Amino acid sequence: MKRKIALGIFVLAALMAIFFLWPRQERLPLLGSVENAALESVDGSTFQLHDQKIKLVVFFYTHCPDICPMTLFDLEQVKKELETKNLFKEKVRFISITLDPEVDTQERLQEYAQNFSVDHAGWMMLRGDTSTTEQIAKDFKMIYQKNESGFVTHSTTMYLVDANNKIRAYHDMAVGDKKVNVEEVVQHIEWLAAE
Template identity: 45%
Template sequence: MRNITIILSVLLLFGLLIYWLFPKKEALPVLKNISSFEMENVHDGTYRFDKGKVRLVTFFYTNCPDVCPSTMTDLKQLQEQFKNQEIFASEAELISITLDPEFDNKEIIQKYASAFQADPDGWKWLRDTPAETKSIAAKFQMNYKKTEDGFVAHNTTMYLVDENNQIRATYDMANPSKPVDREKILKDIHQLLK
């Protein structure tokens, strides 16, 4: 009887040890809900930010001297990874929203997007009026301010939005010493797609 008790105790301890040490897959938290909105898609009429796909949202402006072009270079590589994994456009999209619609007209953004070989099927480039842009940026808690010399000071946050319009993760945009963490973004996107 004593041997059975010892064996059961060892098995119970072994089971608890496996439970504590085994890596747990934690769900991404819901950080914020984003209500649906529409913006001009510079390649194809209107884009409705609605439920259905996982989206990585980045705010930018074409005259940005450093963070934005570095980030777009990394997103170009992410676009290729999406395509290689066959999730581009069908399940996941890249969304780039200008913070300077007064300067960034349709043609300027199209030229900028083409410099990064953006495929408009799954990489959407959006703009709207200054007032509407401010309202949409506020939904993401994206703070920005345009100065008199045309510079736009802005947060350097990107947002992962799930198919239910919920922000599930945020990431830093690129800077000269640190690129976008594409592997982390891909891992999180695949977690949402499961």
């Protein structure tokens, strides 16, 4: 009788250990949906936001003096990490959407992309007309305002969107001395890729 109780306790303890110690796949919450939109790529082609890939979406403008270029430099590191895991291009795209389409022409975006490790097969620099840009920013709850001198004040959030076009995580852009949390962004992308 004592052996059966001891065996039962041992089996129960083993099952509990497996349950609590077995690595579980983390899941990111559903934070919203992304409407489809057609945007112009640097090569003049039309890009649809709904493309069945995981997307890291960042809003920027080419004459931004600090946050935007610092963030895009940090995204180069995210890109390198994803390339080592065979995720960049195959499963993940970076989507960079200008908040100033009047100034950021297709040619200007092409020129700007040369400052970064932009691989246009996996890192899309996009622009829409003013109304499309406003609608996309509204869908993402991205707040921005352009003043008379052309300076664009904008919120500093990046959006991780799954292959089903659901926003799954928010990440901070590079602000001041604070860089993009490359490790966290890569980890969240890996979780989505494993779903």
